[in-house]
Amino acid sequence: MDLHLKNKVILVTGGSRGIGRAICEAFAAEGALVAFNYVNSQEKAEALSAYLQDKYGTKALNVKADMSKESEISAMITQVEQTLGAIDVLVNNAAVCPSGPITSYSTETWNETFAVNVTGMFIASREVVSRLLQQQKGGAIVNIASQAAFRGSTTGHLPYDSSKGAMVSFTIGLAREVSAKGIRVNAVAPGLVRTEMVAKTWEERKERYLQTIPIQRIAEPQEIADIVVFLASERAGYITGATVDASGGMMMR
Ligand SMILES: NC(=O)c1ccc[n+]([C@@H]2O[C@H](COP(=O)([O-])OP(=O)(O)OC[C@H]3O[C@@H](n4cnc5c(N)ncnc54)[C@H](OP(=O)(O)O)[C@@H]3O)[C@@H](O)[C@H]2O)c1
Numbered sequence: 001m002d003l004h005l006k007n008k009v010i011l012v013t014g015g016s017r018g019i020g021r022a023i024c025e026a027f028a029a030e031g032a033l034v035a036f037n038y039v040n041s042q043e044k045a046e047a048l049s050a051y052l053q054d055k056y057g058t059k060a061l062n063v064k065a066d067m068s069k070e071s072e073i074s075a076m077i078t079q080v081e082q083t084l085g086a087i088d089v090l091v092n093n094a095a096v097c098p099s100g101p102i103t104s105y106s107t108e109t110w111n112e113t114f115a116v117n118v119t120g121m122f123i124a125s126r127e128v129v130s131r132l133l134q135q136q137k138g139g140a141i142v143n144i145a146s147q148a149a150f151r152g153s154t155t156g157h158l159p160y161d162s163s164k165g166a167m168v169s170f171t172i173g174l175a176r177e178v179s180a181k182g183i184r185v186n187a188v189a190p191g192l193v194r195t196e197m198v199a200k201t202w203e204e205r206k207e208r209y210l211q212t213i214p215i216q217r218i219a220e221p222q223e224i225a226d227i228v229v230f231l232a233s234e235r236a237g238y239i240t241g242a243t244v245d246a247s248g249g250m251m252m253r
Pocket residue numbers: 013014015016017018019020037038039040041042065066067068092093094095096116144145146147189190191192193194195196197198
């Protein structure tokens with residue numbers, strides 16, 4: 001199935017590792033021009049750009065930009081436009097996930113989690129939507145939420161869970177506002193996916209988790225990436241404001 005993504009300009013936040021990396025590769029495989037940012041993993045980011053360009057013959061741009069800093073997000077978006085062209089698709093993927101019971105969290109940790117996971121998404125989306133409206137062209141935003149938005153966590157990630165709930169509400173609210181202008185906004189809610197974010201918890205509690213996952217395994221990042229690429233494509237042209245359940249049956253809402 002041709003997804004008509006060739007030469008589209010895609011910006012993926014947090015593309016250096018895990019699900020974001022798989023999303024970058026899935027778009028590159030469709031012939032899209034892929035930009036992504038990172039905050040710490042410079043070597044991995046540079047290696048990924050080179051890999052995507054070598055393997056898929058497409059342009060790939062990595063940018064160091066902290067999603068908790070408005071000026072860095074704005075500068076990143078300008079750099080992407082100047083290097084690859086006007087952005088067609090934004091994937092809000094970057095996130096942090098501190099651990100502990102409610103009593104262990106400082107207000108700073110709560111605010112830092114929201115700064116990256118929610119405010120960063122808001123700023124990047126506002127900047128991309130504003131340009132898409134100005135250019136009078138359609139586009140797509142895909143937000144990587146989590147099953148934790150609906151079910152919370154059993155391992156103590158309250159700021160993260162709450163931030164993911166905000167992402168789901170943001171997806172609906174923005175979709176209502178901009179869908180008539182040709183901009184679709186959707187989210188994916190993964191369950192457990194094999195990345196650094198959950199590697200330790202998964203190894204420690206594998207048996208317990210498996211009891212809650214009807215598909216009886218952890219997801220691979222590529223499986224989430226495939227959903228994102230579909231949602232961003234014209235083939236998903238009648239889907240907006242949705243949060244796709246990619247939890248291996250954990251949710252079954
Ligand atoms: N893994 C799961 O089981 C799971 C389940 C549900 C939802 N999700 C969601 O899926 C998304 C990706 O998760 P993941 O498991 O792939 O995470 P991960 O392996 O921890 O990777 C996180 C990515 O976000 C980037 N990042 C973190 N803080 C940033 C900041 N302040 N500014 C810019 N980039 C930043 C990291 O960049 P650096 O490499 O530079 O640090 C990295 O590229 C997240 O939204 C997460 O909530 C994951």
